[in-house]
Amino acid sequence: MQTQILERMESEVRTYSRSFPVVFTKALNARLTDEDGREYIDFLAGAGTLNYGHNNPKIKQALLDYLASDGIVHGLDFWTAAKRDYLETLEELILKPRGLEYKVHFPGPTGTNAVEAAIRLARVAKGRHNIVTFTNGFHGVTMGALATTGNRKFREATGGIPTQGAAFLPYDGYLGEHTDTLDYFEKLLGDKSGGLDVPAAVLVETVQGEGGINVSGLEWLQRLEGICRAHDILLIVDDIQAGCGRTGKFFSFEHAGVTPDIVTNSKSLSGYGLPFAHVLIRPELDKWKPGQYNGTFRGFNLAFTTAAATLRHYWSDDSFERDVQRKGRVVADRFQKIAAWIGEQGIEASERGRGLMRGIDVGNGEIADKITAKAFENGLVIETSGQDGEVVKCLCPLTITDEDLLEGLDILEASVKQALR
Numbered sequence: 001m002q003t004q005i006l007e008r009m010e011s012e013v014r015t016y017s018r019s020f021p022v023v024f025t026k027a028l029n030a031r032l033t034d035e036d037g038r039e040y041i042d043f044l045a046g047a048g049t050l051n052y053g054h055n056n057p058k059i060k061q062a063l064l065d066y067l068a069s070d071g072i073v074h075g076l077d078f079w080t081a082a083k084r085d086y087l088e089t090l091e092e093l094i095l096k097p098r099g100l101e102y103k104v105h106f107p108g109p110t111g112t113n114a115v116e117a118a119i120r121l122a123r124v125a126k127g128r129h130n131i132v133t134f135t136n137g138f139h140g141v142t143m144g145a146l147a148t149t150g151n152r153k154f155r156e157a158t159g160g161i162p163t164q165g166a167a168f169l170p171y172d173g174y175l176g177e178h179t180d181t182l183d184y185f186e187k188l189l190g191d192k193s194g195g196l197d198v199p200a201a202v203l204v205e206t207v208q209g210e211g212g213i214n215v216s217g218l219e220w221l222q223r224l225e226g227i228c229r230a231h232d233i234l235l236i237v238d239d240i241q242a243g244c245g246r247t248g249k250f251f252s253f254e255h256a257g258v259t260p261d262i263v264t265n266s267k268s269l270s271g272y273g274l275p276f277a278h279v280l281i282r283p284e285l286d287k288w289k290p291g292q293y294n295g296t297f298r299g300f301n302l303a304f305t306t307a308a309a310t311l312r313h314y315w316s317d318d319s320f321e322r323d324v325q326r327k328g329r330v331v332a333d334r335f336q337k338i339a340a341w342i343g344e345q346g347i348e349a350s351e352r353g354r355g356l357m358r359g360i361d362v363g364n365g366e367i368a369d370k371i372t373a374k375a376f377e378n379g380l381v382i383e384t385s386g387q388d389g390e391v392v393k394c395l396c397p398l399t400i401t402d403e404d405l406l407e408g409l410d411i412l413e414a415s416v417k418q419a420l421r
């Protein structure tokens with residue numbers, strides 16, 4: 001496999017190609033193929049970008065038809081037929097059935113773009129600078145979003161420029177299972193000398209993806225919403241990784257029955273791996289003035305097309321989300337079994353997650369790396385997350401076939417045994 005030019009020319013900043021040092025050529029649903037024709041099962045799925053698999057044929061056809069018709073590809077933020085169709089589909093299939101009413105802001109296409117836009121709007125709308133965010137949260141690496149991201153590796157990579165405008169509070173479970181971390185938040189809000197500037201918004205992931213598949217309790221989320229309402233603080237749910245069906249509902253906050261003021265989506269939003277993000281905004285909060293927040297790539301028409309096709313194919317009824325929940329239980333059962341086996345080897349391990357966003361915490365990054373490296377040798381692409389990379393994380397496509405899911409789990413189980421024996 002010819003990798004010299006890739007190693008020589010691509011910046012040292014590259015990451016995934018270090019864990020998976022092959023040249024990939026093709027992919028379909030949950031299978032990747034490298035240049036030597038070797039196949040891998042994909043439990044990484046673009047870090048949650050390929051919820052509907054690679055090159056999903058149902059979505060691909062909509063894209064091919066659109067390109068063949070000379071539909072607008074780039075249009076700044078022009079009104080286009082593709083944008084109209086996306087908004088109609090989003091409203092009819094996602095928002096209305098869930099009793100949600102949002103306006104839609106199309107920022108640049110990445111997750112961090114959406115988070116930047118969301119926290120900026122919260123500040124503009126509330127006239128306050130502070131954003132409360134949580135330990136182990138990950139919201140992106142541009143300066144505004146980075147300020148709300150916990151991981152020191154990213155925070156230290158600013159060349160000394162301090163990050164500003166965010167305060168970290170303990171996420172659910174951070175202080176042990178018997179402490180409700182929101183007691184601290186509530187106390188601070190009620191204490192004029194507590195040192196917490198009253199925030200414009202709270203920014204939260206309902207399941208922390210990069211932070212180690214930390215799952216917040218549904219009651220904790222409900223209480224968080226209540227605190228926000230009581231103190232006139234906006235609730236922003238960052239659903240960039242946990243949204244688009246990953247936890248078994250389109251929006252991850254549906255499980256808790258909370259209604260955020262602002263929602264960010266990106267990653268799997270286009271359904272096809274095309275760059276695309278939107279920020280959903282409670283209508284009365286849409287305080288933007290025309291052009292006050294801009295960018296060249298605001299709403300990508302190819303992504304509007306694939307995103308609308310995705311919603312039509314997968315979200316016209318609840319059969320897809322029920323299937324995701326079923327597969328989630330399959331993964332949970334197997335992960336519990338694997339974690340128990342690891343425990344028998346004298347290494348504390350546990351399983352956690354929601355829907356098909358699941359992980360096995362093996363306690364330290366070295367062990368997790370050994371497992372994922374062995375898995376890759378055995379034909380499974382899977383990554384780790386958590387502060388020390390201690391959680392082996394399954395983000396397989398939600399559309400994975402049962403055969404591939406079971407084969408991937410078998411590979412993982414065998415790899416754990418090989419790596420730890």
Ligand code: PLP
Pocket residue numbers: 047110111112113115138139140141205209210238239240241242266267
């Ligand atoms: N927010 C969450 C919850 C994420 O998981 C990520 C990326 O993993 C981001 C924001 C940043 O997205 P991007 O890498 O597209 O900037």
